Amino acid sequence: MQFGYSEVCLAHDPGPRHPESPDRLRAIRERLKKKHGVEYVEADPCPIDDIAAIHDRDYIESVKEFCEDGGGNWDPDTTAVEETWDAICASAGQACWAVDAALAGDSGRKTPFAIGRPPGHHAVPDDAMGFCFANNVAIAAQHALDHDEYDVDRVAIFDWDVHHGNGTQDIFEDRDDVFFVSIHEQGLYPGTGDVEETGSGDGAGTTMNIPMPAGTSDAGYLAAFDGPITAALESFDPDLLLISAGFDAHRHDPISRIRLSTEAYALLTDRVRTRSDELDAPLAFILEGGYGLDVLADSVSIVHETFDGREPLGPDDDEEIDEAVEDALEAVLEEHELDADSGL
Structure with missing residues (x-):
C-alpha cells in the first residue's frame, strides 16, 4: 500500500497519558518497517478554504488562533499545542491525497491509506470533540465531489471505528x-448512532x-x-468508497468492549476490496482511532x-452469531427496508 504520512503529525502532542499520542504513528511505522511493498507519500497540507468547505469558517479560524x-484544553478530551494547527492541515491533506491517488487509479498493492493525526470523525461542523478538530474523511469526500475532473457524484463512507462517527453523520x-x-x-x-x-x-x-452490543466478535x-x-x-x-x-x-484495545481479532481487519479489508471492485468505486483508507499501540500497529x-x-x-465457521447481534442486524434491515435475507 501507499501510506500518506507526515512528520508534522507527530508534533501534535496532547500530553502524557493521553491515548491519542504521537506514539500511535510511531508504532505503525515501526511495524511496517518489516513489511514488503510499503511506500510513503507526504502530501501538501490542506488549505484552510478546503477545510472550510466542511466546517464553519469562524470555528476553523478560532482553532487556528487557539493553536x-x-x-x-479545547474540551476535557481534546487538547492542542502550538503545532497542532499544522498537524490538522497535514492530516486533512493526507486524506485528500488518498482520494486523489484512488481516483487516479491507484489500487491493489498501491491502494492509498492516509495515516494522519489528529483523527477526524467526531469533529462536527462548528466544534471539536473526541480528539478531533477537522473531519478528515468528510473533507476528503467533499474534495472528490468538488472537482469536476473526477466525475464523482456519490461517495460512500464506511466507518468501522468502535465509536460512532457522529461528526461525519x-x-x-x-x-x-x-x-x-x-x-x-x-x-x-x-x-x-442509534438505528433510527x-x-x-x-x-x-x-x-x-x-x-x-458489547462483546460482539468477528462473526x-x-x-x-x-x-x-x-x-x-x-x-x-457510489463512485468512491x-x-x-x-x-x-x-x-x-483499552477503551472498548468489542472483541474483534486482528484477523477480522484482514477479513473486512478483503470484503471492502471485493465490494469496491464490484461497484467500480475506487477505494481509500483514512486513519481514525486505535489506542493499544501493539494491536493498532x-x-x-x-x-x-x-x-x-x-x-x-x-x-x-463454528463461531455462532450472538442472538443480540442478530437482533441488532435485523433492526437495521427493517429500518432501511432491506431484504431480510441479505447475507444473514
Whole structure:
C-alpha cells in the first residue's frame, strides 16, 4: 500500500497519558518497517478554504488562533499545542491525497491509506470533540465531489471505528450525495448512532447506523458487512468508497468492549476490496482511532498485508452469531427496508 504520512503529525502532542499520542504513528511505522511493498507519500497540507468547505469558517479560524496562542484544553478530551494547527492541515491533506491517488487509479498493492493525526470523525461542523478538530474523511469526500475532473457524484463512507462517527453523520445527514454507514459499540462515546438515525431531508435513508452490543466478535461484524452494509452499498452505487479506519474495536484495545481479532481487519479489508471492485468505486483508507499501540500497529499491518497478497484466515465457521447481534442486524434491515435475507 501507499501510506500518506507526515512528520508534522507527530508534533501534535496532547500530553502524557493521553491515548491519542504521537506514539500511535510511531508504532505503525515501526511495524511496517518489516513489511514488503510499503511506500510513503507526504502530501501538501490542506488549505484552510478546503477545510472550510466542511466546517464553519469562524470555528476553523478560532482553532487556528487557539493553536497559535499556544493551545490548551479545547474540551476535557481534546487538547492542542502550538503545532497542532499544522498537524490538522497535514492530516486533512493526507486524506485528500488518498482520494486523489484512488481516483487516479491507484489500487491493489498501491491502494492509498492516509495515516494522519489528529483523527477526524467526531469533529462536527462548528466544534471539536473526541480528539478531533477537522473531519478528515468528510473533507476528503467533499474534495472528490468538488472537482469536476473526477466525475464523482456519490461517495460512500464506511466507518468501522468502535465509536460512532457522529461528526461525519452531522455533516452529511441531510445530503443525498454521501452515504454514511457506521458500525460501532452501542452506548459508547459519544452516545449517538442509534438505528433510527437514518438521515433527514434530501439525505433521508443515506445514513446507516449499526450499534453492536458489547462483546460482539468477528462473526457479528462480518455478518453486518455481508448483510445490511453490502445491500446498502449496492443500492447507493457510489463512485468512491472511503474507509474511516479506526482499530479500537480490537479485543485488546483499552477503551472498548468489542472483541474483534486482528484477523477480522484482514477479513473486512478483503470484503471492502471485493465490494469496491464490484461497484467500480475506487477505494481509500483514512486513519481514525486505535489506542493499544501493539494491536493498532498489527491491525494496520494486516490491512497492508491483505493488499500485498496475504489471504485472510477464516472466519471460523463454528463461531455462532450472538442472538443480540442478530437482533441488532435485523433492526437495521427493517429500518432501511432491506431484504431480510441479505447475507444473514
